[in-house]
Amino acid sequence: MKKTLLYIVSAGLMLALGACHHDHHDDEEHEHEHHGHGITLALTAYNSDYEIFADATPLSAGHQSELITHVTRLADFKPLKSGSLTATLSVGGKSVTATADAPEEAGIFHLHLTPPTAGTGTLTFTLHTADSTATLVVNDVTVYSSEDKALHEADELIDEHPNAITFTKEQSWQVDFATGCAQWRPIGQSIPTTAQVQPTQGNQMRVVAKSNGVFHYHSTNFLAGQQVRNGETIGSVLTDGLVDDNLSVRLSEARTNYETAKANYERAKGLVDSKIVSQKEFSELKAAYENAKSIYENLQKNVSGNGSTVTAPMSGYVTEILVANGDYVTVGQPIAVVSDTRSLVLQAGVAQRYAAWLPSVTDAAIENPITHEISTLTEMNGRILSYGKSLGTGSHLLPVTLEISNMSGFTPGGFVNIWLNTQGTEPTVVIPKSALLEEQGNYFVFKQFTPEKFEKQPVSIGASDGKYVEVISGLDAHERIVTRGAVLVKLAKASGALDPHAGHVH
Secondary structure (H helix, E strand, O other): OEEEOEOEEEOOOOOOOOEOOOOOOOOEOOOEEEEOOEEEEEEEEEEOOEEEEEEEOOOEOOEOEEEEEEEEEOOOOEEOOOOEEEEEEEEOOEEEEEEEOOOOEOOEEEEEEOOOOOEEEEEEEEEEOOOEEEEEEEEEEEEEOOHHHHHHHHHOOOOOOOOOEEOOHHHHHOOOOEEEEOEEEEOOOEEEEEEEEEEOOOOEEEEEOOOOEEEEEOOOOOOOOOEEOOOOEEEEEEOOOOOOOOHHHHHHHHHHHHHHHHHHHHHHHHHOOOOOOOHHHHHHHHHHHHHHHHHHHHHHHHEEOOEEEEEOOOOEEEEEEOOOOOOEEOOOOEEEEEEOOOEEEEEEEEOHHHOOOHHHEEEEEEEOOOOOOEEEOOOOOOEEEEEOOOOOOOOOOEEEEEEEEOOOOOOOOOEEEEEEEEOOOOEEEEEEHHHOEEEOOEEEEEEEEEOOEEEEEEEEEEEEOOOEEEEEEOOOOOEEEEEEOHHHHHHHHHHOOOOOOOOOOO
16 A cells, blocks of 8 residues: 655644645645634645645634545546545644545545644644555644634634635636646756657558559548558459459469479479489479469469459558559559558757757657647657758758657647757746736736635746746745646636635535
């Protein structure tokens, strides 16, 4: 069973940002919200696999507190659908535990704790799933001596983020949404360009005619895009009725020549030892027999009925059909093109002014032309094959060739946007490009305060490598922001009629 390392989040009496605990430092994160007659504190903890977000009534000794706890898988930011959750509150050497054996709804666990004593304690969440156990801790949890004092202290909290947008867990679970942390790392120079998608050498072959004749496909559904297997019959070149190159006639002649040569060879083999047939004559008869046999077997193998069969030279997909049904073809004439598109070549060209950068290019970002998702060369199991040292004939661009695994359905012959990236040296604040929104030339992100509260944060940006963007100002490293679905948070603000806790189970 896998044991997940824990990250720690502290709960104090000041509203703080949603934190990223890459270095396992303590951080504060909570807020107060009015739910009709009640006040709740938001407690959040992260580890490498999960986010736990609990709406908790303020804790006081001897009084039961309700924790509506949301568990999100960070791999896809979807709710945990099965497992058990245990919360243990430890204060002043005493502990109390509550367990939910299963979520009431996908991702939502209902827990009740009655603190044994007042003081500052630790709230530990232990999550058991079929294949792992994860422990997440909230430090510095305050338990008050009375319920009135707990509610009074919580009510004294001042909302420091009046413009924050509410986007509930139930909403985020239903859409393509994720949060992440601004990183502190180098970002290199980037060369933006376009590249043509091509099959790799050896991964594309032509189907050719093996004889002269009229070509007929075996299937009326043989179309571009169809999958074929190595050796699969595609069609036949028919020679019946042709005056010249009639394969049926040639096969008959080859059979007669073979049988005659075989008989002469067999007869001579019994007479050579008695010197009736000379060794020279026997060698000539043997050579004639072997030649006639080779011709006959080759024709027999490739002639079917009144023509020759045409087969696929490799497994893959038909990318081009070059001959129509009923066309006359000659020996060696291409009939179709079969490609194995599991790996592809990206052929790009860059301006001469980037020539000095090309030796330093170590990676690339590639945009899927359909989904517009951007992946690095490393993520696509790719590599840089070559870059030109001089201009191509009739071109003013320097050629750069990349190879990738076709994991995203790229189509040979199409074009994609790519960014050729050098290795950076000086660390800076970097965020995913997908986190960035633009309004009239100004850029901003949505900063997280709790997993349900976000605020618009203007930023100034610098270099981009296609997938990540440098933030010059407006954001610090390790601050948590919306990395996917930022436009949905923006739309939630525009709606103006959102129930702050729509869908919560109470």
